[in-house]
Amino acid sequence: xxxxxxxxxxxxxxxxxxxxxxxxxxxxxxxxxxxxxxxxxxxxxxxxxxxxxxxxxxxxxxxxxxxxxxxxxxxxxxxxxxxxxxxxxxxxxxxxxxxxxxxxxxxxxxxxxxxxxxxxxxx
Amino acid sequence: xxxxxxxxxxxxxxxxxxxxxxxxxxxxxxxxxxxxxxxxxxxxxxxxxxxxxxxxxxxxxxxxxxxxxxxxxxxxxxxxxxxxxxxxxxxxxxxxxxxxxxxxxxxxxxxxxxxxxxxxxxxxxxxxxxxxxxxxxxxxxxxxxxxxxxxxxxxxxxxxxxxxxxxxxxxxxxxxxxxxxxxxxxxxxxxxxxxxxxxxxxxxxxxxxxxxxxxxxxxxxxxxxxxxxxxx
Numbered sequence: 001x002x003x004x005x006x007x008x009x010x011x012x013x014x015x016x017x018x019x020x021x022x023x024x025x026x027x028x029x030x031x032x033x034x035x036x037x038x039x040x041x042x043x044x045x046x047x048x049x050x051x052x053x054x055x056x057x058x059x060x061x062x063x064x065x066x067x068x069x070x071x072x073x074x075x076x077x078x079x080x081x082x083x084x085x086x087x088x089x090x091x092x093x094x095x096x097x098x099x100x101x102x103x104x105x106x107x108x109x110x111x112x113x114x115x116x117x118x119x120x121x122x123x
Numbered sequence: 124x125x126x127x128x129x130x131x132x133x134x135x136x137x138x139x140x141x142x143x144x145x146x147x148x149x150x151x152x153x154x155x156x157x158x159x160x161x162x163x164x165x166x167x168x169x170x171x172x173x174x175x176x177x178x179x180x181x182x183x184x185x186x187x188x189x190x191x192x193x194x195x196x197x198x199x200x201x202x203x204x205x206x207x208x209x210x211x212x213x214x215x216x217x218x219x220x221x222x223x224x225x226x227x228x229x230x231x232x233x234x235x236x237x238x239x240x241x242x243x244x245x246x247x248x249x250x251x252x253x254x255x256x257x258x259x260x261x262x263x264x265x266x267x268x269x270x271x272x273x274x275x276x277x278x279x280x281x282x283x284x285x286x287x288x289x290x291x292x293x294x295x296x297x298x299x300x301x302x303x304x305x306x307x308x309x310x311x312x313x314x315x316x317x318x319x320x321x322x323x324x325x326x327x328x329x330x331x332x333x334x335x336x337x338x339x340x341x342x343x344x345x346x347x348x349x350x351x352x353x354x355x
Contacts (some may be wrong), residue, residue: 007344010335011315041294043289046315047155048297048337 003044012069015054017088018044023063023074024085031076034064060086125188127152127271127302128173135168135326142168142350144326145182151238151300152270153299155316159345160323161353167204169323174201186271190210196246197226199268206256210249210345214242221263231264240288254281258289265292266324274305278312290316311346320345322352 001022005014022028034040041048055072058064062080066072075081077079100110128150132236135173150156156165171177172184175191180305186195208217214237222228242257257280264272278286286309293303294316307312307313314320314334322330329352330337334345341348 005315007311007314007346008338008342010338012335038295040296041297042291044288045294047318048335049153049155049318114181 001025003046005044005046011050012053012057015051016042016057019054019058019089020032020063020084024081024088028074030078030081032074033070034072034074038041038069125254126150128186128304130182133169133172133184134181135165135172135177136180141326142171143179146160146326146329147326148321148331150302150304150319152302154299154302154318155285155293155297156302156304156319156321157239157310157313157317158304158321158323159343159349160306161312164323165326166323167275168326170201170275170304170306173273174199198270199258200264200267200272202264202272202274202277208248208256208260211247213245213247215244215258217248217263218244218266221266227268229266229268233262235304236262236266236292240285250353253287258285259282261289261292266297268301270299270301270303272303274303276307277305278307279311283312286312310349311344314345316344317345322349326354 003016005011013061019028026094028034034055035043037048037052041051044051050051055064059066062077062083063075063084064072065075097110105113130146132150133142133143133146133148145249146165160166163314168177168310172179173186173191175195189195203305207323212220218230218233221233222230234244237259240262241257242251242255242262243302247261252260260292261274261277264274265277279290290313293305317332317334320337324325332340337343337344337345337348343351
């Protein structure tokens with residue numbers, strides 16, 4: 001997964017989103033050790049201080065924890081990850097709904113389009 | 124810990140021209156700072172004063188508590204905007220030179236970077252392209268374990284792939300006790316790696332904020348804001 005950073009929003013906020021996404025999608029699995037700040041900063045081509053700040057925020061939120069001697073790990077609490085996953089899903093759906101409303105779609109129309117497309121996907 | 128770089132009421136005049144006009148600035152440790160401004164805004168003059176190549180007309184500048192001189196040269200690694208190395212020398216000669224001159228110079232680091240960029244150490248500078256010479260200069264500067272790196276337009280003359288490598292090198296060498304100040308016109312390429320941004324115009328500082336503060340407040344990239352502030 002490539003780091004996708006937009007140029008008109010704070011980098012810190014975007015790093016938090018991208019790290020959450022990577023944790024939820026299992027790139028950094030439950031209970032696994034996170035790469036070092038330096039490696040992550042290099043991978044995302046961002047300032048190490050900004051990466052550090054984003055990681056600290058995720059620690060505050062309980063998604064990551066630091067073991068004094070062995071580094072930083074992903075939480076082992078499945079519920080925490082589910083909660084973040086739901087939050088990310090809601091954000092995606094909200095964005096989609098906003099766009100559909102802009103296009104002039106009503107609730108039932110949106111629902112029927114989704115149902116039809118999901119059926120086709122299953123085939 | 125005190126600030127690494129501190130300047131108070133700093134001014135520099137060249138005859139009737141005020142290249143720097145009453146600059147007050149504090150830069151801490153562990154920062155990557157972008158010094159951004161249009162041509163002739165005073166960027167290089169500022170960097171040259173930090174190095175003791177120019178003396179201020181008024182005010183003072185302190186690096187780690189010292190005025191520019193022998194003490195500060197030990198801890199400042201400077202990349203000038205022009206090539207100053209002797210053309211007849213081989214890269215390996217220059218590396219020997221640097222490691223004699225600077226206690227904090229790491230030969231291993233230099234040779235490692237040379238091989239990553241595909242530069243042959245036995246090659247003489249005069250046989251190299253302009254871009255390759257610039258890469259060699261930057262390698263020399265980044266191979267020191269300095270406390271303050273002053274890079275005057277480090278990525279201007281090199282191709283985009285080498286540019287990425289240079290930015291990568293800056294991130295990889297990041298150390299919480301050292302600060303990097305770099306001037307450039309290629310803002311879009313570097314803004315992601317900066318902590319702080321300083322806009323300078325006609326010798327005066329017009330903005331000094333973190334990248335994320337600027338993006339948050341203006342909803343724009345530093346590059347777009349620069350184009351707006353310095354619109355011709």
